[in-house]
Amino acid sequence: MDKTSILRKSLSDNQYYPIKDMFRIALIDNKVVIDYDYSLKGRGSYVLKNKEHILLIQKRNSLSRGLKCKVDNSIYETLISELERK
Numbered sequence: 001m002d003k004t005s006i007l008r009k010s011l012s013d014n015q016y017y018p019i020k021d022m023f024r025i026a027l028i029d030n031k032v033v034i035d036y037d038y039s040l041k042g043r044g045s046y047v048l049k050n051k052e053h054i055l056l057i058q059k060r061n062s063l064s065r066g067l068k069c070k071v072d073n074s075i076y077e078t079l080i081s082e083l084e085r086k
Helices: 051-060 062-067 073-085
Strands: 007-009 016-018 022-028 031-034 043-048
Touching: 022 062, 022 073, 031 073, 043 051, 043 062, 051 062, 051 073
Parallel strands: none
Antiparallel strands: 007 016, 022 031, 022 043
16 A cells, blocks of 8 residues: 555644645654654654644644643744745
8 A cells, every 4th residue: 555545634624634745743752753754653643744734733732632742842843844845
């Protein structure tokens, strides 16, 4: 099964999107990381690759609740800078 056919639920709007259109943020050994390969073990949450959606989950603190830990603002800044790189 390729990554284009896998669907995951976005934290921002609870809608399902193809995994290729989303970032996976994972909690590994009490550290929050961006899982670029979608392969790290551990608790993970998905957010749409869209600046408005990233800012929305930051405002609502959805990522911290989804991962059940405090998420530093640098994660959101990194996600937005990844969008701007493309």
